[in-house]
Amino acid sequence: MSSQRPDDLDKATVAKIINGDADAYADIMARYEAKLHRYVVYLIHNNATANDVVQDTFIKAYQNLQGFNGKYKFSSWIYRIAHNEAMNAVKKMRHITDDDINELPDVTYSQGIEELMDEEALRGRVRACLNGLEPKYREVIQLVYFERMKYEEVSDILHVPASTIGVWLSRAKKLLKEICQQKGVRR
Numbered sequence: 001m002s003s004q005r006p007d008d009l010d011k012a013t014v015a016k017i018i019n020g021d022a023d024a025y026a027d028i029m030a031r032y033e034a035k036l037h038r039y040v041v042y043l044i045h046n047n048a049t050a051n052d053v054v055q056d057t058f059i060k061a062y063q064n065l066q067g068f069n070g071k072y073k074f075s076s077w078i079y080r081i082a083h084n085e086a087m088n089a090v091k092k093m094r095h096i097t098d099d100d101i102n103e104l105p106d107v108t109y110s111q112g113i114e115e116l117m118d119e120e121a122l123r124g125r126v127r128a129c130l131n132g133l134e135p136k137y138r139e140v141i142q143l144v145y146f147e148r149m150k151y152e153e154v155s156d157i158l159h160v161p162a163s164t165i166g167v168w169l170s171r172a173k174k175l176l177k178e179i180c181q182q183k184g185v186r187r
Contacts, residue, residue: 006031010074017065029058032075035147036082042142043086043135044093053089057082076156083139083157090135132179137172144169 004012010031016024036057040050061078068077130138136158143154144165151169155162 006075007073011070014065014068014070014074017062025058025062028061028074028078032078033058036078039079039142039147040082040086042130042146043083043139044089045131046093049089049093050086053082053085056085060085072156073153076153079143079153079157080159129176129180129183132183133172133175137168137175140165140168141172141176 010028013024013027017028033054036054037050040053040057041047044050044053057078061081064081068074130141133141139158140154143149143157144151149157151162151165154165158165160168
């Protein structure tokens with residue numbers, strides 16, 4: 001069973017659950033709980049609320065498992081549910097707002113943000129800089145760099161075209177570089 005691809009493993013587990021093996025849902029929870037929690041924390045910046053959002057995500061996913069379309073990746077489907085639940089929590093908290101990115105300067109940079117993020121010594125400080133990004137850009141950085149998802153998967157989760165993901169990622173990297181420079185985070 002360990003030689004199965006994660007997508008195939010997810011589909012097999014979903015089939016078991018739909019066929020009456022409710023205990024198999026524990027496998028889904030074990031596989032996704034830490035990943036979803038990390039993702040939601042970066043969206044909403046509140047650990048206690050993130051715990052609630054992840055639990056609500058699992059409940060909603062379980063309740064709607066019959067509606068899962070096996071042609072798509074289960075991971076994208078459950079991340080989308082987590083995204084929606086997190087956005088609902090944000091609306092309730094009302095302390096995260098979108099900044100007008102047109103007010104921010106368009107900067108160019110010589111070093112790739114990927115290099116900056118790969119350096120373990122700076123990783124924590126770079127993550128702290130993420131707080132300064134608009135939520136949609138923070139989310140794209142989180143999914144692509146920290147969750148290691150492909151543009152198509154992020155596109156499925158956020159319900160925007162893959163080309164938009166590329167544009168948002170480019171803008172996010174420029175803005176993140178500027179924020180890190182303002183905070184004194186350097187190589």
